[in-house]
Amino acid sequence: MGEIIKGKDVSEKISNDIIKEIEILSAKNIIPKLQIIRVGENKDDISYEKSIIKKMQTLNLPVDIKVLEESVSQEIFLETLKEANDSESIHGILIFRPLPKHLDENIIKNVISPEKDIDCLNPLNVGKTVEGDKTGFAPCTPSAVMEILSYLDIDLKGKKCAVIGSSMVVGKPVSSLLLNQKATVTVCNSSTKNIQDITRSSDIIIACAGVPRLVKKDWVLRGAVVVDVGINFDENGVMCGDVDFENVKEIASMITPVPGGVGGVTTSILAKHTVRACKQLTNNI
Known part of the structure; x- marks a missing residue:
């Protein structure tokens, strides 16, 4: 069974760094x-x-x-x-x-x-996300995905990544962030043909289509890393992700759960971006 990556662990690491930065700023009355x-x-x-x-x-x-x-x-x-x-x-x-x-x-x-646009609404930040300009702010959820991959110490260079979903909220920006790390990215959407062939040949799968339990066990390469961004409710009102977690965890090397995965990290990214915005606005970089 693959390692279950809990967002709480990643969030705690980010939070510890944020607390230190806030203490330094507070000492300057900022x-x-x-x-x-x-x-x-x-x-x-x-x-x-x-x-x-x-x-x-x-x-x-x-x-x-x-x-x-x-x-x-x-x-x-x-x-x-x-x-x-x-x-x-x-x-x-x-x-x-x-x-x-x-x-x-x-x-x-x-x-x-x-x-001050810490969740990437302004087109200038959208452009900076694509360019890899770190003075801008990528959306918080895609940034949370990248924080998780960084926490897992995954070298993205040359890795085959399948992004399932192409929205401006997650799919497109997370694809840009992956490309900026020299990953090889395939973006899939509802019109993608033979999507299972793409995902089965991918080292990393980012599921962000908004379809409950879309990604099945036979979609996943053994040993792949699976990050589930979806937040859905099934026919019984149970929260679930875009990945068939119980079955996929048997074949993935690492996988995030829903709930308890990406969502908690996103809130920490919101704080991280706020602190960085403060440092940039007050020339404390």
């Missing part, structure tokens, strides 16, 4: 701070918000929450965002998405300060 902008009372957003607050409290990293009405106008939303952009005490901004349909994300993504 306090990194995150602002969350949430529209409405979506239960998933509120749950994520609570997990962020809980994590940041353990790191002594303050969080400011701006909650706007579901019916908030584009004008008021942009005013709130610009206030965060202009605030010297705010270093990282996280906008919960998807936004209500009446808010134009194409406008919003160009207004958020790229220096």
Whole structure:
């Protein structure tokens, strides 16, 4: 059976480094701070918000929450965002998405300060992610995947990687991050033919299609590393990933579970990006 990689272990390592960095900044009277902008009372957003607050409290990293009405106008939303952009005490901004349909994300993504855009909404950060420019901010979940691979001490150079899913949220950015580490990447989507042939010849599989238990045991090369980014609920209401975990773990060398895998690391990355944004904004790099 493969080694089960728990996100908690990776998150603890990141957190220890963050605490040290915050202590150094605090000694200079610089306090990194995150602002969350949430529209409405979506239960998933509120749950994520609570997990962020809980994590940041353990790191002594303050969080400011701006909650706007579901019916908030584009004008008021942009005013709130610009206030965060202009605030010297705010270093990282996280906008919960998807936004209500009446808010134009194409406008919003160009207004958020790229220096504070810690989850890669602004096109400038998208470009920097592709280029491998470390002054930018890649999305937190793809960054969490890379942190896990780094924690496992996997040399990605020349490794064959199959990314199942091509969204701007995970699939495309994680592919760029892998390519920046000189991996050989194949991106698969719902139109990919003979996908099993691709995954069975891959050293690493990143599953981020949003389809419950899509990746079966016969899709996986023996000894492959499998990172499951999916968060789904099956017909019985049980949370599961994009990987048929119970069966795939018998053949993979390493595998992340759902829950307890990538999700917990993502919250730590949010803190890591906030601290880095603070250091860059205050010239403490």
